[in-house]
Amino acid sequence: MKLIDLHCDTIDKLMDYPKSNLYRNNFSIDIQKLQKANSLAQVFALYFDLDNHRNNPFNRFENMADKFFEQLELNKETIALARNYDEILENEKNNKISAILSIEEGGAVNGKLENLHKVYEKGVRLITLTWNYENEIGYPHSQIGYEATKLKPFGVEAVEAMNELGMLVDVSHLNDGGFYHVAEISKKPFIASHSNARSVTDVTRNLTDDMIKVLANSGGVTGLNFCKFFLGDMYVSKVEDIVNHIKHIANIGGIDVVAMGSDFDGIPNGLEMENISQMDKLQNALLKGGFKEDEIEKMMYKNALRVIKDVL
Numbered sequence: 486m487k488l489i490d491l492h493c494d495t496i497d498k499l500m501d502y503p504k505s506n507l508y509r510n511n512f513s514i515d516i517q518k519l520q521k522a523n524s525l526a527q528v529f530a531l532y533f534d535l536d537n538h539r540n541n542p543f544n545r546f547e548n549m550a551d552k553f554f555e556q557l558e559l560n561k562e563t564i565a566l567a568r569n570y571d572e573i574l575e576n577e578k579n580n581k582i583s584a585i586l587s588i589e590e591g592g593a594v595n596g597k598l599e600n601l602h603k604v605y606e607k608g609v610r611l612i613t614l615t616w617n618y619e620n621e622i623g624y625p626h627s628q629i630g631y632e633a634t635k636l637k638p639f640g641v642e643a644v645e646a647m648n649e650l651g652m653l654v655d656v657s658h659l660n661d662g663g664f665y666h667v668a669e670i671s672k673k674p675f676i677a678s679h680s681n682a683r684s685v686t687d688v689t690r691n692l693t694d695d696m697i698k699v700l701a702n703s704g705g706v707t708g709l710n711f712c713k714f715f716l717g718d719m720y721v722s723k724v725e726d727i728v729n730h731i732k733h734i735a736n737i738g739g740i741d742v743v744a745m746g747s748d749f750d751g752i753p754n755g756l757e758m759e760n761i762s763q764m765d766k767l768q769n770a771l772l773k774g775g776f777k778e779d780e781i782e783k784m785m786y787k788n789a790l791r792v793i794k795d796v797l
Contacts, residue, residue, distance in 0.1 A: 486782060487525040488764055489789040491611075491708035491744055492657070492679040494532050494589070494751030496553050507556040508563070513749035513760040516563050519582050521762035525786050526573055526583035526793075528611060528678065529553060532751060535592045535618045543600050546593040550586070550607055557584060566608055569651070570794040585793075587611035587655070587678070596621030596639050601646055610797050611653040613678060614640065614663065623663040626689040635666040648672045651797050656680075657690070657710075657746070664696055673796050674704035679746030681710050681730045682737075686717045694737045701738035704795060706788045708746020709734075713755050722756045724770045731784065732774065740780050744789040 495514045499505055508516045519527055531549040538545040557566060567573045567583035576583045586607070591614040594600035604612075614636075615625045622640035624631040636644070644667055647654050654675040656664045667675055677700060683691035692700065692707060700707060709727055713719060716726035734743055749761055758766050764785075771781050 486523060486768055486778075487786040488522050488745065488761075489526045489528075489786040489793075490524065490749070490761065491528045491676065491706075491746040491789055492530055492587070492589070492710075492751075493527060493747060493749045493761075494530055495749070496529050496549055496556075497532050498750045499552055499556065500549060506559065508560050513747075513756075516560055516582065518760050518762035520563070522764045524582050524761070525577060525790070526567060526585055527761075528585040528587050530587045530589040530613070530678075530751075531593070531609075532589035532616065533593075535590055535616060535620060539592075542590070542593045543595050543603075546588060546604065553584075553586060568608055568610055569797040570790070573790070573793065585610055587613065587653075589613040589658075590616040590620070591622040591640075591643065592616075592618070592620035594621075594643070598642060598646055601643060602650070605650050605652060609652070611655055611676075611678065612643075612647065613655040613657055614643070614667075615658050615660075617658060623666075624660045625658055626660050628660060631660055631662070633662040634660060635662050636670075640666070641670060644671055653678075653792070653796050657708075661689075661693070661696075664692075665699070668699045668703060671703065674792050675700070676705045676744075676792060677707040677746075679708050679710040679748045681707075681715045682733045685730050685733050686715055688715055690715050697734055697738040697742060701742035704792065706742055706744040706792055707734065708744045708789070710752075711747045711749065711756060711758065712752040720755060722752070722758070724757050724766050727767060728770050728774050731771065740783050741788055741791075743784040744792075745785060
């Protein structure tokens with residue numbers, strides 16, 4: 486069964502360990518593991534802590550993008566950049582995994598539309614509007630007192646520009662008010678690349694039932710996050726808990742809103758699925774949980790591919 490994973494932080498790991506290689510490493514994601522998982526496409530997030538890079542966040546983006554493209558060049562026989570649906574199909578025809586470039590911190594563009602256009606030209610096709618800090622776009626889920634606050638004026642400009650360019654707007658980490666503002670103004674489907682169900686695990690990083698419905702009605706998806714703190718068990722990330730979140734989300738928003746967003750290499754240890762190559766554990770658990778194979782295929786890659794086709 487094919488796989489599209491909407492979020493990982495492997496490039497950050499490669500930055501921390503410069504002698505490591507995307508082809509084979511000790512992280513949760515490398516090319517060999519992706520091949521074993523039958524990955525059609527992997528979204529690689531350029532994540533950074535904005536508080537450590539507020540003086541020049543765009544420079545941090547450029548440095549991480551250089552690492553990403555360096556690794557693609559080193560491994561060009563097995564993986565290639567994909568900027569749209571057609572390039573994913575072309576890469577598949579050439580027996581290559583598609584690497585989709587994203588930014589997990591909208592502050593990287595430093596509140597400038599010209600920088601948004603620059604990252605697009607660089608190949609970025611998805612931006613997580615905030616991480617855990619306020620930026621020029623809006624407010625994070627974790628900022629108490631701003632739960633209902635809408636996007637800032639530049640946030641509105643950014644979403645409209647992303648719609649026009651053909652970029653996925655990602656609301657994972659965004660505050661509730663920001664989520665609903667995106668839903669109000671976005672003319673294209675938007676996504677939560679790595680968020681679960683708040684009714685199952687009551688943390689603000691997860692989506693409420695109403696958010697799941699709104700997201701589904703937009704034609705978007707939420708990628709299931711494998712982090713134990715967002716699943717329900719603070720000691721281990723269990724496949725059973727992932728299935729429980731999927732069942733709830735599918736019941737609220739339908740099968741078509743469910744996708745994968747592992748957050749591999751950005752989450753703490755304690756994973757029943759230790760790396761991307763073990764996705765068969767989740768697929769088997771979903772079969773045992775009563776899902777049909779065609780439904781699982783939708784969750785594993787078809788729903789994400791549909792949104793990519795619709796937006797990029």
